[in-house]
Amino acid sequence: MTRRKKIYEGKAKILYEGPEPGTLIQYFKDDATAFNAQKKAVLEGKGVINNRISEYVMTRLGAIGVQNHFIKRLSLREQLIKEVEIIPLEVVCRNIAAGSLATRLGLPEGQALPRSIIEFYYKDDKLNDPMVTEEHITAFNWASTQEIDDMLAMTLRVNDFLSGLFGAVGITLVDFKIEYGRIFEGDFSRVILADEISPDSCRLWDSATNEKLDKDRFRRDLGNVIESYTEVAKRLGIMKDMPRVIEGGVS
Numbered sequence: 001m002t003r004r005k006k007i008y009e010g011k012a013k014i015l016y017e018g019p020e021p022g023t024l025i026q027y028f029k030d031d032a033t034a035f036n037a038q039k040k041a042v043l044e045g046k047g048v049i050n051n052r053i054s055e056y057v058m059t060r061l062g063a064i065g066v067q068n069h070f071i072k073r074l075s076l077r078e079q080l081i082k083e084v085e086i087i088p089l090e091v092v093c094r095n096i097a098a099g100s101l102a103t104r105l106g107l108p109e110g111q112a113l114p115r116s117i118i119e120f121y122y123k124d125d126k127l128n129d130p131m132v133t134e135e136h137i138t139a140f141n142w143a144s145t146q147e148i149d150d151m152l153a154m155t156l157r158v159n160d161f162l163s164g165l166f167g168a169v170g171i172t173l174v175d176f177k178i179e180y181g182r183i184f185e186g187d188f189s190r191v192i193l194a195d196e197i198s199p200d201s202c203r204l205w206d207s208a209t210n211e212k213l214d215k216d217r218f219r220r221d222l223g224n225v226i227e228s229y230t231e232v233a234k235r236l237g238i239m240k241d242m243p244r245v246i247e248g249g250v251s
């Protein structure tokens with residue numbers, strides 16, 4: 001496992017060649033970055049928690065028919081995934097005003113939105129992931145109109161399901177970012193959910209107190225980042241799978 005070929009290294013994850021064609025190994029790092037990597041830290045144990053939370057969320061989504069890349073957990077920080085051709089878009093879905101939407105439109109953070117809003121950002125760190133419209137996406141061939149429709153429909157299903165999943169354990173799903181990829185079946189390709197779903201990529205607020213339980217704790221120097229991610233895992237009932245993180249002894 002240690003001599004695998006590295007396919008891609010991002011800010012929080014590494015992709016290695018998988019054991020069979022069409023598979024990859026997704027490794028979750030402890031590295032945290034914000035503001036396009038201007039702010040950096042190593043948060044010990046984050047990779048382990050995100051590996052497990054993403055597994056849990058993807059598995060639950062798979063069970064309601066939201067196809068995704070997750071195959072199985074391999075180790076504390078690694079999961080086997082389907083190889084996809086990543087669509088170069090970050091798909092953001094928002095239920096409550098926060099972050100860049102609150103800033104851009106001058107909305108108070110915490111204000112409920114009239115309805116869920118989906119936005120697309122073009123994945124390009126050099127350009128700081130600019131927001132784009134469907135016009136840009138089709139004109140530059142990043143995705144077809146059919147793929148955009150599929151992503152919109154899947155994102156709303158993900159939002160509804162995850163709002164319920166987190167809501168049931170006293171967590172409000174404020175917003176989240178997901179990514180999609182293509183898998184090829186003969187001449188056809190299908191869009192499936194890829195990347196990760198974790199407190200790095202969602203805003204999660206305690207429903208009773210509005211306390212932030214996500215990466216905003218790191219972005220805004222609020223402290224207790226790992227404690228908050230651990231709280232999310234605990235509430236989801238998956239902490240029992242990670243005894244070494246609770247003890248703080250993850251290497």
Ligand code: TMP
Nearest residue numbers: 098099100101175176177200201202203
């Ligand atoms: P934003 O309010 O900063 O645009 O973020 C919207 C959601 O997307 C929030 O849940 C955090 C997530 N996100 C990422 O996962 N990666 C990113 O690079 C950015 C900017 C946001």
